[in-house]
Amino acid sequence: xxxxxxxxxxxxxxxxxIISSVDSDGYPNTKAMLAPRKIDYDKNxxxxxxxxxxxxxxxxxxxxxxxxxxxxxxxxxxxxVMIIGTMEVLTDxxxxxxxxxxxxxxxxxxxxxxxxxxxxxxxxxxxxxxxxFKHYWVDIE
Amino acid sequence: xxxxxxxxxxxxxxxxxIISSVDSDGYPNTKAMLAPRKIDYDKNxxxxxxxxxxxxxxxxxxxxxxxxxxxxxxxxxxxxVMIIGTMEVLTDxxxxxxxxxxxxxxxxxxxxxxxxxxxxxxxxxxxxxxxxFKHYWVDIE
Numbered sequence: 001x002x003x004x005x006x007x008x009x010x011x012x013x014x015x016x017x018i019i020s021s022v023d024s025d026g027y028p029n030t031k032a033m034l035a036p037r038k039i040d041y042d043k044n045x046x047x048x049x050x051x052x053x054x055x056x057x058x059x060x061x062x063x064x065x066x067x068x069x070x071x072x073x074x075x076x077x078x079x080x081v082m083i084i085g086t087m088e089v090l091t092d093x094x095x096x097x098x099x100x101x102x103x104x105x106x107x108x109x110x111x112x113x114x115x116x117x118x119x120x121x122x123x124x125x126x127x128x129x130x131x132x133f134k135h136y137w138v139d140i141e
Numbered sequence: 142x143x144x145x146x147x148x149x150x151x152x153x154x155x156x157x158x159i160i161s162s163v164d165s166d167g168y169p170n171t172k173a174m175l176a177p178r179k180i181d182y183d184k185n186x187x188x189x190x191x192x193x194x195x196x197x198x199x200x201x202x203x204x205x206x207x208x209x210x211x212x213x214x215x216x217x218x219x220x221x222v223m224i225i226g227t228m229e230v231l232t233d234x235x236x237x238x239x240x241x242x243x244x245x246x247x248x249x250x251x252x253x254x255x256x257x258x259x260x261x262x263x264x265x266x267x268x269x270x271x272x273x274f275k276h277y278w279v280d281i282e
Contacts, residue, residue, distance in 0.1 A: 016212075022169050025206075026204075027163075029169070030210040032210070032214070065166075065167055065168045067169050067170055080173050082172065084164075
């Protein structure tokens with residue numbers, strides 16, 4: 001059986017995060033994003049940078065239900081992990097400073113205080129692991 | 142601007158499909174699957190093989206709202222496409238025969254009539270294209 005620790009090791013190796021929301025018509029919406037900037041293993045919290053003006057931010061503000069999905073597809077092995085939880089939009093200076101990186105001025109001209117820069121904080125509570133043709137829920141709490 | 146034709150060309154090159162559903166608690170659920178077995182360009186229909194017993198099939202039977210997402214991440218360019226629509230679960234012989242491939246007996250021991258083999262038929266109606274830091278809706282109907 002896989003452990004929470006091994007799942008997070010796999011997530012650490014992923015360069016892409018797939019995040020999903022539910023839109024105002026009740027449809028799931030999915031998007032690839034960069035790897036989380038910060039992960040809190042004990043609390044199952046993942047932090048992403050994003051644009052305040054984006055469609056996704058509006059959806060999470062209306063409905064925080066979310067999932068994040070990570071996967072690795074090798075030649076002989078497929079591994080995936082879906083974590084279900086809630087997404088919070090953070091615009092306070094402390095949260096924005098916390099995950100800011102120097103290169104981010106390329107995307108947010110006004111720097112860390114750019115009003116179009118904000119933080120998505122995901123908190124997971126339920127985790128399903130997929131490997132080849134098996135899958136099972138893994139306790140992460 | 143990108144065209145529907147170019148979007149479908151990109152989808153044809155993708156080896157992985159990301160499909161999402163909404164679970165009974167209203168949370169989005171996401172999973173990577175293989176490329177669609179068949180795509181109907183004019184009707185925006187995508188056909189996938191799956192397990193009748195899977196969690197996803199149960200979710201789509203209860204709530205057909207779905208999205209499929211495809212992306213390509215090159216060294217210098219990122220492209221993604223989200224199509225929103227509905228997912229239908231097909232268990233009739235004709236649909237099952239239509240996308241069956243010889244090697245599938247590896248997964249479905251009883252062959253095309255295996256009760257655990259079924260077809261997911263996605264019909265899209267709304268499409269959003271992402272490229273680097275731009276994104277826009279593309280008319281596919």
